[in-house]
Amino acid sequence: MSEPAKRKRTLRAWRGDASGGKFEEYTVEVDQGMVVLDLVHRAQRDAEGAGDMACRWNCKAGKCGSCSMEINGKPKLACMTRLGDYAPDEVIQVQPLKTFPIIRDLTTDVSWNYEQNKKIAPFTPPPRPEGDYRMKQKDVDRIQEFRKCIECFLCQDTCHVLRDHDKKAPATQPAGKPPQGFIGPRFMIRVAQLDMHPLDTVDRIPKLKEEWGSGYCNITKCCTEVCPEHINITDNGIIPMKERVVDRFYDPITMLLSKLGGGSKRTVQK
Amino acid sequence: MANASTGGHVQGLGATMRKDAWWQGPALTAGILSLWLVYYAFAAAQGKYYSAGPYISPFYIAYEHPASVTDMSPGYAWFGFWPDSWPAFFPPALVMGALPGMFRMTCYYYRKAYYRSFFGMPPGCAVGPVPHDYRGETFLLVFQNLHRYTLYIAIALLPLLYLDAIKGLWYDGRPGIGLGTVLLGANAVLLTGYTLGCHAWRHLVGGKLNCFSCDGASEARHGLWGRVTWLNERHQQFAWSSLIMIAICDIYIRSVSMGVIPDINTWSGVTWIGDFH
Ligand code: SF4
Ligand code: SF4
Ligand code: FES
Ligand code: FES
Numbered sequence: 031m032s033e034p035a036k037r038k039r040t041l042r043a044w045r046g047d048a049s050g051g052k053f054e055e056y057t058v059e060v061d062q063g064m065v066v067l068d069l070v071h072r073a074q075r076d077a078e079g080a081g082d083m084a085c086r087w088n089c090k091a092g093k094c095g096s097c098s099m100e101i102n103g104k105p106k107l108a109c110m111t112r113l114g115d116y117a118p119d120e121v122i123q124v125q126p127l128k129t130f131p132i133i134r135d136l137t138t139d140v141s142w143n144y145e146q147n148k149k150i151a152p153f154t155p156p157p158r159p160e161g162d163y164r165m166k167q168k169d170v171d172r173i174q175e176f177r178k179c180i181e182c183f184l185c186q187d188t189c190h191v192l193r194d195h196d197k198k199a200p201a202t203q204p205a206g207k208p209p210q211g212f213i214g215p216r217f218m219i220r221v222a223q224l225d226m227h228p229l230d231t232v233d234r235i236p237k238l239k240e241e242w243g244s245g246y247c248n249i250t251k252c253c254t255e256v257c258p259e260h261i262n263i264t265d266n267g268i269i270p271m272k273e274r275v276v277d278r279f280y281d282p283i284t285m286l287l288s289k290l291g292g293g294s295k296r297t298v299q300k
Numbered sequence: 301m302a303n304a305s306t307g308g309h310v311q312g313l314g315a316t317m318r319k320d321a322w323w324q325g326p327a328l329t330a331g332i333l334s335l336w337l338v339y340y341a342f343a344a345a346q347g348k349y350y351s352a353g354p355y356i357s358p359f360y361i362a363y364e365h366p367a368s369v370t371d372m373s374p375g376y377a378w379f380g381f382w383p384d385s386w387p388a389f390f391p392p393a394l395v396m397g398a399l400p401g402m403f404r405m406t407c408y409y410y411r412k413a414y415y416r417s418f419f420g421m422p423p424g425c426a427v428g429p430v431p432h433d434y435r436g437e438t439f440l441l442v443f444q445n446l447h448r449y450t451l452y453i454a455i456a457l458l459p460l461l462y463l464d465a466i467k468g469l470w471y472d473g474r475p476g477i478g479l480g481t482v483l484l485g486a487n488a489v490l491l492t493g494y495t496l497g498c499h500a501w502r503h504l505v506g507g508k509l510n511c512f513s514c515d516g517a518s519e520a521r522h523g524l525w526g527r528v529t530w531l532n533e534r535h536q537q538f539a540w541s542s543l544i545m546i547a548i549c550d551i552y553i554r555s556v557s558m559g560v561i562p563d564i565n566t567w568s569g570v571t572w573i574g575d576f577h
Contacts, residue, residue, distance in 0.1 A: 103318030
């Protein structure tokens, strides 16, 4: 394919901070094969007034999860979104993530996510008197999928529970109250990854239901639709965890059987 | 609702910065499901034209009216006849439909479909939902957690569908096969694919284990889980194809029974309803 004379593209970028802002348009020359992140960088270099546009990025390879933004309304990684996916004259509109507080321009403060991660007891294997652990491939396979997560938080941004209803799990859960919020899909699969580990010894299921709000998810699958790592968040992570919650809290038969069998062999996370 | 639009975002039902036709999928889903429900209500309430020759509509599973029994009648009333005193406003087909209906209503796939298409919770991804105090499935919808009990009923009904299909291999004292038999057989197979691809089933057969390799039993359950996973990955396709197939079976049998079209079979080639006994 012969390359036409220099093409131009218009970037419509949100410029502002917590106090307000507006969309600015920058028209710059583009080359073949560019991604949206390149377009942002090109605007920073070439366009008048765009030099100080804030944008987070690191790897430009879809592996660090820094360049998450909303491109023409869809949560995406800017470094993995090709300009060629849009009509040649289509304006590329970029916005910061809606779900998290804006810092400036395209950057948001995603620290709430790290706070959720801290709530989840880490992997806790039993003491190992007999040397190294051996894990069979069939046990590795199921949880390996969740380890692909690059913590881009696009799933958290899209999840309507967090995005539109702002039911983010608060720092502390008041005792005796129903869950006050949801930890979000990224941390549902983090819990799944730990809970499905044959060597783990912590029981996080009561926390998952009572504090981390697994019941807020209505399995509408938007998290799965936007995940750049193509993790089957809903079908392989969230739904299996919801079924485990059912075993423990809703199904009278499994509850009775578990009681007769002496309950979970794991130590309940306090 | 917080998350004020400090990044140029929009708020409110259907509000989005997306430029693609995000509403097409949910609209199509809402359209097909509504059409299906209207047709089902009509067919179930009608109470006639549900059988023809050796075939019975899957809407009328295990149903037969005593008046329609003849010596040639295939006999579908596996559990006996419905009592004569059964109230007319609640037709048997609605009763038998309510059971698989509950299974589909609480199915994880259909939940996604109708939460999006009918309830706008949310209508699309990064599209504003119906503004309300959202409680998810923690409150009024907490019954969704008992989906597995509807699965048990659905599994129990599967053999009846096969029995009805197998009945279609015998007519007039002779073995044979007709277009109706093929449709009923395909219906039973698709419904099996749908039922056994259920997420709750995937959990129960093996997904609930934390260790797939710890003993012989868990190894065996891992194998089963793998097979259910294959079906589960196609759950949406089975959900739709089986739903549509049920309607096709009913429409076919109804049309033959009303004399609109003939059945094609090995008993006499082309058979109009008058030639079935
Ligand atoms: S499936 Fe659940 S976690 Fe994922 S986006 Fe939907 S509500 Fe959120
Ligand atoms: S699960 Fe996927 S979308 Fe969510 S943070 Fe991880 S990589 Fe990103
Ligand atoms: S820059 Fe690392 S994922 Fe885009
Ligand atoms: S039938 Fe769809 S999840 Fe159970």
